[in-house]
Amino acid sequence: MTGVGTLRIEDRPVPTPGPHEVLVEVAAVGVCGSDVHYYRHGRIGDFVVEQPMILGHELSGRIAAVGDHVDPTRVGQRVAVEPQHPCRRCRQCMAGRYNLCPYMEFYATPPIDGAFCRYVTIDAEFAHPVPDSMSDEAAALLEPLSVAVTTMRKAHVQPGSSILIAGAGPIGVICAQTARAFGAARIVVSDPLESRRDAVLRFGATEVIDPMVDDVAALDPQVDAFVDASGAAPAVVSGIKAVGPAGHVVLVGMGSGDFALPIGYIQNMEINVTGVFRYTDTWPAAIHLVSSGAVDLDGMVTGRYDLEHVGDALDSDTDPGSLKSIVVPK
Structure with a gap:
């Protein structure tokens, strides 16, 4: 990406892995809403694209080379990449919240390059081995599934619980699958x-709602948890009001930076409201969910593109039938 709505393909040297890194030959990359947002607007909140940057952060591949301190037998191993490099020394990292590391280098977040390319490097422990039964595409989509795993943990979803999800885009659909895998008995999804x-x-x-027709806030019975995967202020407000006493609200969708919340309801009902920013220690759970058949990621893929058509991949969300697009960098 060289500017808003502008892409070019260029040749670059194959990167050399550091002592504790691996070189991954990229097999598949999922197109994320954040990639699209950077492409169309040049920024997400405080993250601004100020120089050419490679997009893409949902990826899988095969280890092509290893650093000096990495087991050489890992060469040839199929992996799913957790696309982040925390400092490992700050207070957040030491507390186990490495997703909140203020020095984080995250793929396709300015100024760090992403994975719409043929080779990338990553810390060896963030290249997670995947079974041969898992496709390259599903392995790439373990990244958004990791967001959903984090979300369900924060939403306290457990067997028999109920949940409302606003937004039936890729993250909303993956959250619905993950809620089911976590044991939710009632999964209500709203989308216009x-x-x-x-x-x-x-x-x-288990149920769907058209928020343009139905009053989501009047959902009966109320749910134990609400997940916003839309980023739309009206969806957040109505969703919060659909949650019962001591319930949980998790904000995942990217939307307006500031808007009014029903503070009185949150206080009186003791609603727990939190956000999700990436993930920590989710790939093992995500790999299990896909390998066991509890979550279907392959079925979500609706488009495949090569590097020459990344622009088409980024614009594929304009098709109502598109759910998840994959770039194969060959």
């Missing part, structure tokens, strides 16, 4: 598009 409501019913939702 009929095609997306129909799709999420195939991926774990």
